[in-house]
Amino acid sequence: MHHWAAYPPRFEVDAVMLAEYSQYRELAGLYAWQETAANILSWSERRIDLLAERALGSIELTRGEPKDYKQIALYDPEFEQWHFVPYAGRSNTRVE
Numbered sequence: 001m002h003h004w005a006a007y008p009p010r011f012e013v014d015a016v017m018l019a020e021y022s023q024y025r026e027l028a029g030l031y032a033w034q035e036t037a038a039n040i041l042s043w044s045e046r047r048i049d050l051l052a053e054r055a056l057g058s059i060e061l062t063r064g065e066p067k068d069y070k071q072i073a074l075y076d077p078e079f080e081q082w083h084f085v086p087y088a089g090r091s092n093t094r095v096e
Contacts, residue, residue: 028074028083036078051077058082 013021025033040048055075059082072087 024072024074024085024087027085028076030074030076030083036076040077051080054080055082 022033025031030036043051055077059073070087071084074083074085075081076083
């Protein structure tokens with residue numbers, strides 16, 4: 001199945017991906033990201049659309065090879081700020 005063929009659209013993550021995501025959020029100082037994610041569920045569609053427009057409108061795209069990038073940008077929707085954390089490639093995060 002192609003990702004575009006599923007309805008309603010879904011995004012699924014496994015435990016390893018979630019652990020890596022959590023690790024990067026914490027490296028950015030975003031320790032309460034779970035609460036933020038829960039809060040977003042109560043936001044109006046209009047608020048989320050405006051937030052996405054502002055977030056995407058604030059970035060500058062650059063062309064390059066993936067191997068040339070050493071940081072990941074994480075967006076904090078509550079404070080509308082980008083945070084950059086070091087990225088050295090896929091980690092060996094273990095989930096027990």
